[in-house]
Structures are given as C-alpha cells and as structure tokens.
Amino acid sequence: MQEEKKPSIVFMGTPEIAEIILESLCLKNYPILAVVTQPDYKPKNKCEDDFISPVKKLALEKNIPISQPQKLDDDFEKWLKTLSPDLIIVAAFGKIIPEDVLSIPKFKSINVHPSLLPKLRGTSPIQNALVNGLTETGVTIMLMDKGIDTGDILSQKNIAIDPDDDYITLTGKLSVLASNLLIKTIPGWIDKTIKPIKQDDSQATMCQLIEKSDGKITWDESAQDIYNKFRAFKVWPGIFTYWENKGNLAKISLNEIIIEKNPILQKHHLGEVFKYDDSKIGVQTNDGIIVLNKIQLAGKNETAIGDFLNGYPNFVGSILK
Known part of the structure; x- marks a missing residue:
C-alpha cells in the first residue's frame, strides 16, 4: 500500500x-x-x-x-x-x-x-x-x-x-x-x-511575565517557595540575595541549593546564615532552612560554599537581605 x-x-x-x-x-x-x-x-x-x-x-x-x-x-x-x-x-x-x-x-x-x-x-x-x-x-x-x-x-x-x-x-x-x-x-x-x-x-490562567527582578529572594518566604524559584529560574534570571560585607552590599547568586528536609529547630533571624551538622551552611526562612551548596559573588566565579567560607569566614552569622 x-x-x-x-x-x-x-x-x-x-x-x-x-x-x-x-x-x-x-x-x-x-x-x-x-x-x-x-x-x-x-x-x-x-x-x-x-x-x-x-x-x-x-x-x-x-x-x-x-x-x-x-x-x-x-x-x-x-x-x-x-x-x-x-x-x-x-x-x-x-x-x-x-x-x-x-x-x-x-x-x-x-x-x-x-x-x-x-x-x-x-x-x-x-x-x-x-x-x-x-x-x-x-x-x-x-x-x-x-x-x-x-x-x-x-x-x-x-x-x-x-x-x-x-x-x-x-x-x-x-x-x-x-x-x-x-x-x-x-x-x-x-x-x-x-x-x-x-x-x-x-x-483560564495567564503566565506571569518573568523579569530579572523576580530572581530576588526575600527570606520571609517559605523554604519551598524559594526552592521553587530556584527550579523555575535555573537558566534565567537565576535567584539571588544581598550580603552586607564590611559596609558594602554585595549581590550573591545562589547557584545550587536544597531544602533541609529535617530542619533542626533553632532560633535564627530570617535570612541569617549559620553552620550546622558540622559541614552544612543554612539560611533561615520563615518555616525552614535552605542549604547553600554553590554560590557566586557578583563579578567572581562560582564557588563551593566551603571554599567561599575560606575566603569570607564572616559570611556565617550575617543576615542576607
């Protein structure tokens, strides 16, 4: 045929x-x-x-x-x-x-x-x-x-x-x-x-138009909402926050993060960076913890969090904005 x-x-x-x-x-x-x-x-x-x-x-x-x-x-x-x-x-x-x-x-x-x-x-x-x-x-x-x-x-x-x-x-x-x-x-x-x-x-529902500013994290969001932004904006615009380092406000891209599935109940401020479980670096959200694995300071190369702390030990204890 x-x-x-x-x-x-x-x-x-x-x-x-x-x-x-x-x-x-x-x-x-x-x-x-x-x-x-x-x-x-x-x-x-x-x-x-x-x-x-x-x-x-x-x-x-x-x-x-x-x-x-x-x-x-x-x-x-x-x-x-x-x-x-x-x-x-x-x-x-x-x-x-x-x-x-x-x-x-x-x-x-x-x-x-x-x-x-x-x-x-x-x-x-x-x-x-x-x-x-x-x-x-x-x-x-x-x-x-x-x-x-x-x-x-x-x-x-x-x-x-x-x-x-x-x-x-x-x-x-x-x-x-x-x-x-x-x-x-x-x-x-x-x-x-x-x-x-x-x-x-x-x-019917309409898509939200994605803008560069949508990648800005506010730490009063839930851990899941922040992780969802990370998943959605993986290619562009990425997600980012700001860190006040010695009086200067620096932009930091969060290139690899995960949600801490079993967060230890601790008292931290929203956006506070802290160390726990010996090697993990967490940031406090309104209901849990985001674990930082790889970050990138504006104008610098991507860095594993451990290497970043070697250069910037004052990062732990700071409040991300």
Whole structure:
C-alpha cells in the first residue's frame, strides 16, 4: 500500500524545545518547506559568540531554507504565500503572528504549547508551573487564532512534575512529550478524525511575565517557595540575595541549593546564615532552612560554599537581605 502523502510544513520556532520538535518532524520525513526563527543577535557580553537560534542551527544541518524576519509584515506574508504550505506549525516562536499569516495554509496553523490549556496561557508556562509548585503539567496541540493560546484544542497529554525537576529537566521531558504528541496529532487533523474542542475560558490562567527582578529572594518566604524559584529560574534570571560585607552590599547568586528536609529547630533571624551538622551552611526562612551548596559573588566565579567560607569566614552569622 502506498504511504499517504504527508502535508508540507512551514515551521516557526526558536529555542531548544522547538528544535527537538522540528527534529521529530524531519525524522518522520515531513516535507519542511522552510523554517522561520528569530534573527541572530550579538550578546551584551562581547566575549560571547553571536546568538543563533537552535532551530536555525538544525535547519542549516538539514539544508532547510531559513527566514529570520525582523517583522511579520506584508513582504513576509507574500513570501509565505509563494511557498503554499499545507500547514504552519508553531513552537515557542517568540512573536505574535498576524491572523493573515495564520490563515494561509490549507490546514490552518497549529501551535505546540507546553501546558494543559486553558491553564498557563502565555510565554513562560514551564517557569510558571515550577514557581507555582505544580505537580502536573503537559502539552497542548491547538489551532491558532488571534488570541494568546486561546484556540481550539486538537490534543493534550499530561505529565508529572517531579519534586526536584527544574527548568532544564522539565523542558527536556516536555520536548519529548510534545514531539510524540504532535506526530500522532497531525494525521488525525489532516484526515478530520480529530475534532477541535473549544477551551473553557472560565478555567483560564495567564503566565506571569518573568523579569530579572523576580530572581530576588526575600527570606520571609517559605523554604519551598524559594526552592521553587530556584527550579523555575535555573537558566534565567537565576535567584539571588544581598550580603552586607564590611559596609558594602554585595549581590550573591545562589547557584545550587536544597531544602533541609529535617530542619533542626533553632532560633535564627530570617535570612541569617549559620553552620550546622558540622559541614552544612543554612539560611533561615520563615518555616525552614535552605542549604547553600554553590554560590557566586557578583563579578567572581562560582564557588563551593566551603571554599567561599575560606575566603569570607564572616559570611556565617550575617543576615542576607
């Protein structure tokens, strides 16, 4: 029996999760007419190489035509129409796509979103799932419309969030889940065996936009809330606090922390750094202890806590702000 012809695709995406999804489409021999991804840019740190999106890197390997428009304007729309794609697939593209573009393909445009819609609509669902301490999330394949993640649902699958999952590990799990779900969904959408289901807007939640300042720790938070921030902001912006050292306020990034699961009941001030169990360095929260393993003083390299104390023994007993 002759294999059914696969729909031609224009793929729009930028980060690692989109790269993995694109790779899965290539492995299944879907004809990728072109990829559309964010433009290259120069990082603020001049020592770093220019940023090239993971999707672009994969497209170069696969010899897939690449478009990196600054704007999705009339010229972009005309170019896309010349390709005449059967389907546009979007995964973490990074820009709002005009309705006129979404309506070009024969089988419309679909989005791969890493949450269980209508929960966590918006641009940072993975970070928000972690910072909110959720124990479950998932992937939704949906039709795209003019709203932000408001389109009809084609398929959905959930996944457990492990207590120590962070942004990197959870993104990896969701990338695999998304790839597998998309590959199963496309044929059903094309042959009309999958019927779109409207989202229940009354159950919708929106993602909090992540800003650099969100990484600031306040020690009157619970130990779990602080750890959830650490998990969510592992890649960016990280979590940090301030230490007053000899009259100077220094920023300290907390690069590796854990929760003390059996905290010893001691009387310490919120944010106080103290030593216990011979080798552990803890910080008092409103209900427990955060154990510091690796920290980084602004302008310095990351340091194991023991080595840091060799240089700054006055760190113990200080109050982090």
